[in-house]
Amino acid sequence: xxxxxxxxxxxxxxxxxxxxxxxxxxxxxxxxxxxxxxxxxxxxxxxxxxxxxxxxxxxxxxxxxxxxxxxxxxxxxxxxxxxxxxxxxxxxxxxxxxxxxxxxxxxxxxxxxxxxxxxxxxxxxxxxxxxxxxxxxxxxxxxxxxxxxxxxxxxxxxxxxxxxxxxxxxxxxxxxxxxxxxxxxxxxxxxxxxxxxxxxxxxxxxxxxxxxxxxxxxxxxxxxxxxxxxxxxxxxxxxxxxxxxxxxxxxxxxxxxxxxxxxxxxxxxxxxxxxxxxxxxxxxxxxxxxxxxxxxxxxxxxxxxxxxxxxxxxxxxxxxxxxxxxxxxxxxxxxxxxxxxxxxxxxxxxxxxxxxxxxxxxxxxxxxxxxxxxxxxxxxxxxxxxxxxxxxxxxxxxxxxxxxxxxxxxxxxxxxxxxxxxxxxxxxxxxxxxxxxxxxxxxxxxxxxxxxxxxxxxxxxxxxxxxxxxxxxxxxxxxxxxxxxxxxxxxxxxxxxxxxxxxxx
Numbered sequence: 164x165x166x167x168x169x170x171x172x173x174x175x176x177x178x179x180x181x182x183x184x185x186x187x188x189x190x191x192x193x194x195x196x197x198x199x200x201x202x203x204x205x206x207x208x209x210x211x212x213x214x215x216x217x218x219x220x221x222x223x224x225x226x227x228x229x230x231x232x233x234x235x236x237x238x239x240x241x242x243x244x245x246x247x248x249x250x251x252x253x254x255x256x257x258x259x260x261x262x263x264x265x266x267x268x269x270x271x272x273x274x275x276x277x278x279x280x281x282x283x284x285x286x287x288x289x290x291x292x293x294x295x296x297x298x299x300x301x302x303x304x305x306x307x308x309x310x311x312x313x314x315x316x317x318x319x320x321x322x323x324x325x326x327x328x329x330x331x332x333x334x335x336x337x338x339x340x341x342x343x344x345x346x347x348x349x350x351x352x353x354x355x356x357x358x359x360x361x362x363x364x365x366x367x368x369x370x371x372x373x374x375x376x377x378x379x380x381x382x383x384x385x386x387x388x389x390x391x392x393x394x395x396x397x398x399x400x401x402x403x404x405x406x407x408x409x410x411x412x413x414x415x416x417x418x419x420x421x422x423x424x425x426x427x428x429x430x431x432x433x434x435x436x437x438x439x440x441x442x443x444x445x446x447x448x449x450x451x452x453x454x455x456x457x458x459x460x461x462x463x464x465x466x467x468x469x470x471x472x473x474x475x476x477x478x479x480x481x482x483x484x485x486x487x488x489x490x491x492x493x494x495x496x497x498x499x500x501x502x503x504x505x506x507x508x509x510x511x512x513x514x515x516x517x518x519x520x521x522x523x524x525x526x527x528x529x530x531x532x533x534x535x536x537x538x539x540x541x542x543x544x545x546x547x548x549x550x551x552x553x554x555x556x557x558x559x560x561x562x563x564x565x566x567x568x569x570x571x572x573x574x575x576x577x578x579x580x581x582x583x584x585x586x587x588x589x590x591x592x593x594x595x596x597x598x599x600x601x602x603x604x605x606x607x608x609x610x611x612x613x614x615x616x617x618x619x620x621x622x623x624x625x626x627x628x629x630x631x632x633x634x635x636x637x638x639x640x641x642x643x644x645x646x647x648x649x650x651x652x653x654x655x656x657x658x659x660x661x662x663x664x665x666x667x668x
Contacts, residue, residue, distance in 0.1 A: 540601050
């Protein structure tokens with residue numbers, strides 16, 4: 164069991180998805196819910212065990228079929244990848260629990276699809292092979308296509324169609340990029356690619372650069388980096404909120420892929436191709452932050468506001484990746500966890516608020532008051548303070564850290580003004596949204612029959628996410644040390660190559 168622990172975060176969601184399709188586990192509504200939540204918790208516990216093992220023993224390499232790298236497919240659990248696997252598993256627990264209050268009954272196969280999506284995301288984080296990164300991308304995308312249509316209407320269909328078309332194009336480009344890189348390097352194992360790219364000469368350098376830039380297009384699309392971000396606001400805002408909350412981790416798969424590829428393969432040791440995408444990443448990130456801030460200011464409802472906050476977070480993370488230092492990467496790792504959990508909480512809050520405001524729903528305008536103003540108001544204040552980046556919550560720590568990471572670099576001249584403008588836009592928009600929803604009431608108050616009070620399982624799921632902001636602040640010391648360790652490991656080129664190619668021995 165201990166030997167195969169690295170593979171379990173991929174295997175368990177796959178088995179969970181299959182189990183939930185057959186009797187007796189998938190036969191009744193109650194059995195589906197109990198089984199889904201239980202298996203989500205098991206996946207989280209196994210992921211946490213793997214995290215403890217990685218911390219104690221270092222990176223874990225799992226060679227599928229006992230074929231070692233670079234000839235076989237390997238899974239690599241290091242501090243960065245396993246942290247994101249745990250984050251995904253936590254979101255899986257929250258979303259299955261939240262959906263069990265009734266959202267899962269709006270369409271077929273919700274719970275199996277959730278687990279298949281987690282399978283794809285966990286596989287993408289753990290894989291050490293570029294082709295299998297493509298495979299896991301397709302697994303998570305296929306599940307996401309169906310989840311977008313869950314309980315949907317014409318708006319969902321239109322947004323899902325755009326999402327599907329763009330990602331099909333992205334998948335085709337991904338395959339072309341992998342074909343070019345394989346033709347030049349003769350391998351798609353990431354560690355082996357990183358070693359061989361340093362020896363390229365002549366025309367092979369330009370071919371590898373073409374392949375690397377094509378990958379940038381793919382990752383920019385998956386991560387919603389400008390100008391390939393246009394699909395995200397409508398897609399996330401029209402999906403049911405519990406699905407949008409889970410999708411908060413999906414853009415981070417694109418960001419993680421950039422972090423891996425352009426630090427390991429095309430990083431400091433890549434010779435002529437060293438930091439080949441840095442300039443592109445930098446300016447696209449700055450433009451994405453600015454565009455996300457404009458979207459935040461223009462948002463008419465809470466779900467669209469949360470979707471545009473995802474875009475701001477993606478731009479911020481990619482800007483830190485472009486800086487290419489250990490301190491910037493450690494700030495990015497802390498910020499990934501913070502931003503994912505807070506934006507997921509905002510999607511769930513938007514849903515609960517909308518259910519208690521009748522036809523006004525989650526629109527940022529005056530309307531009937533919510534049935535539980537103290538509960539939802541307190542949760543909104545905590546989430547708002549965290550997402551704005553005010554003390555004493557995790558957003559403030561993340562903001563100070565990322566500003567400090569760019570303080571002594573040439574990036575400060577551009578990054579600070581743009582990021583601080585975006586922070587001001589978020590402050591204004593979130594304050595306006597809270598004021599409109601909780602203070603400015605108009606119209607006839609809704610009756611109790613018209614207002615849907617928060618279900619206990621929904622409340623538990625929401626509180627798990629809301630609690631993350633103060634907990635990340637309270638345990639900022641250990642989390643910061645972990646992030647620094649993960650970033651140091653990420654930038655340690657020789658160690659990464661030797662560990663993976665030696666099979667972790």
